[in-house]
Amino acid sequence: MDPLELVGAEPGPARTILFDGRPVSALPGQTLAAALWADGVVAWRTTRVGGRPRGAFCGIGQCFDCLATVNGRPNQRLCLLTAEHGDAVTTQEGHGHGELDV
């Protein structure tokens, strides 16, 4: 049994997103976080202080742990964004504005 089988899901054709340049398939309607979980990925950020990996924690947009850079924009909550074809998700390091470091 898997979740799709449990609810008798018949999704439309999958979309392809890029995670750190690697193609990952996303079902229509899934969030970016869900697509990454389905691919076995649970971390897509490193923290500002300790450089530790993080991913989705609360899953509903409250905890802000699932931040990553999406199509060049840092600090996006992947648990809220629906995956669109061609979305490029990159692992975010720290605050995500590395280009501003002096």
Next chain:
Amino acid sequence: MVNSTSEQVRYDLAVIGAGPAGLAAADAAAGLGLRVALVDAGAGLGGQYYRHPAPELGAARPDKLHHGWRTFAELRERLAAAPLVDHLAGHHVWAAERGEDWILHATRGPEAADRATVTARCLLLATGAYERQLPFPGWTLPGVVTAGGAQAMLKSGLVLPGRRIVVAGSGPLLLAAASSLAAAGARIPAIVEATAYLGYARGLPVLAGNPAKLAEGAEHAARLLRHGVRLRRRSAVVEAHGTDRITGVTVARLDARWKPVPGTERRIDCDALAVGHGLVPQIDLAVELGADTVTTADGTAALRVDAQQRTSVPGLWAAGETCGVGGADLALAEGVLAAHSVAGKPAPARELTVRRRRRAFAALMAAAHAPGPDWTGWVTDDTDVCRCEEVPARAVREAVTELGAADARTVKLLTRAGMGWCQGRMCGPAVACLSGGPVGRPDSRPLSCPVPLAQLAQRDGTTELSE
């Protein structure tokens, strides 16, 4: 029902939150002839409880992941046909302003790129709850997720955080989460519940008055039995192991005060952990308006309401989890009761009965699952308490013992615990406990969600700023 907003409309009632309480209130209010704005941050109706797969996923049997799906389906159908209700989806209200009318300020869309205001004569807060987290060593590892989060990701995205998932913490949500995760194909090596579940035995008359709650519990229990899932009571996950991802947990027995009993540790392998310690009413908007609160038996702050669901703020009603966590049936009943009060109509007898019984059950549940005072015994000094600002327990303890902090607010000012993105929603209850100060005080969040500065700068809603 119209899925759009008109800033020119003056609504009779604005309902914030489209979960059980908000849906029932909007439906009842429209039935009583009120013009209603149903405002919700999410894209669809249902809130967290009735969260369901996006239509594009083509789920033929969404009810498989739900208790009471039919109630939701009927409400959704009725609301879709209700000309008096506007569903303002993707609207995250960050402040409510009281004037002659209520003016709600909201961001729009998942990236808060746009804004909106909603004007209404009366306001109902049906914003539900979020999960309470108690930290333990390793709780920031990837693969450790909240029990509600695992539920939410499964219900909406049809995905699991791993294949072998330990479910831990306290409260009935653990049984519901484990039951759906198991049904969706996950192995559940154990449900680890901190209480003995004996607290319910003290309320046998209350249980007898709530046969539906007993049936719901029995349904979960039967499903868990079928999947061979073991409930380990009076135990807690005291450490999660792994470097870049969780690989296992250590579980220990707890005494009655939730202190881990030395020598009882046992390791369980897993690739995910779903954890939570009950729910916290989400009442930021009302707290900023000065609404009175009460402290529930499990130490959370809830809104104080009268028999008509009115808060202490004129024109502000509340229903469901905002008045104390009690589940969907209670929320549905209170939504209906609030709508009748707003419309100036007598309360329907059926909902009054449901509310009386379910509120008694809610009080029993809160007392049964209240965290014991010694849970902090498993928090090692190097455990990050605040996930956002990466503040270890050591810093919090030093703020108390060496710098004289005696409440959560002082600890926050000294350590930054609670100052990060989530504004203390994840660490707040834990910091309050570790500080030794009062628990169950409402948090103050003048803006209930992140708002772009440009939107704050145009609060009157008349001038448009160019990007």
